[in-house]
Amino acid sequence: MKKVKKAVIPAAGLGVRFLPATKAQPKEMLPIVDKPAIQYIVEEIIESGINEILIITGKSKRSIVDHFDKSLELEVRLEEKGNAELLEMVQELGKLADIYYTRQKEPLGLGHAVYCARQFVRDEPFAVLLGDDIVQSDRPCLRQLMDLYDQVQSTVIAVMEVPQEEVSKYGILDAVQEQPGIYRISDLVEKPSQDNAPSRLAIMGRYIIEPGIFPVLAGAEPGAGGEIQLTDALKVLCREQAMYGLAFQGKRYDVGNKLGYLQATVEFALARPDLSGAFREYLRTLCAKINEPV
Ligand code: G1P
DSSP states (O other): OOOOOEEEEEEOOOOGGGTTTTSSSOGGGOEETTEEHHHHHHHHHHHTTOOEEEEEEOTTOHHHHHHTSOOHHHHHHHHHTTOHHHHHHHHHHHTSSEEEEEEOSSOOOHHHHHHTTHHHHTTSOEEEEOTTEEEEOSSOHHHHHHHHHHHHOSEEEEEEEOOGGGGGGSEEEEEEEEETTEEEEEEEEESOOTTTOSOSEEEEEEEEEOTTHHHHHHTOOOOGGGSOOHHHHHHHHHHHSOEEEEEOSSEEEETTSHHHHHHHHHHHHHTOTTTHHHHHHHHHHHHHHHHSOO
16 A cells, blocks of 8 residues: 655745845744744654655745754753753754755745656655645545545545635635545636636645656646646546545634734634733723724
8 A cells, every 4th residue: 555755945036026025034943922834844744754854945945944953052052951842842853853954945835846856756746735724624625635535545635615705815626525524526626716716616835746746747737827836747547547626624724815824823822821811901902902993
């Protein structure tokens, strides 16, 4: 039986939606409360049982590499200050998993970024997690996909139903529900107009993909937005192999968008035992103020 042992995080995007914050730092390093967004993704991968991770980086992404590296200087400082808790947290970060890096030299699109992982992946099924989608769930979203992969031994994509007005923001599936929450995919289209969308089932940023995607990506042409799209390559693969969509359990935050980022920040802070009391109190006062007649 084939098992998923490797995960890829494309993190080479320019982060234009968060300018000027992302002019000199990667959007993946923007913190949600006190943890960079990309660390939530790495933790989801590890909690799902995978510890070989490739991060596809681009320009100005050095801080991602530094973040997951050992920081002797910081460790010495924290030790001198006697801050054992922070010291342990920083040390743990340096040994989270085997993290490898490769650079996407030009921002040619998600499909091209995934193609940069071919040497790392070779001929195994692999996971792809997009940093803009953070999912909070009891069982990690990726683990849910891996469970389905174990059964079907074929490409599996995380999906969610979205309102009709939002279909043009996503890759959309043409699919038939085979069992509750499990869809057999017959076609995929990247960012269709509302009129052309085959359904409201949208691709969320979690995939388990068969290595057969690489020959397809090798010959891929630019699609929506002039970029080489992963969805277009999956569309080709879907004609050759079975492909499934999984409506996962959990709440997804689109942290690549300002409102989604703020929502994640507020809800994650509320879930933090060290912050929730004071923060809840603050929000209560704020809500009362907002509701005051003007
Ligand atoms: C990417 C994918 C799209 C998917 C989305 C999920 O788009 O191309 O198919 O639905 O992620 O977040 P992006 O948001 O990078 O434009």
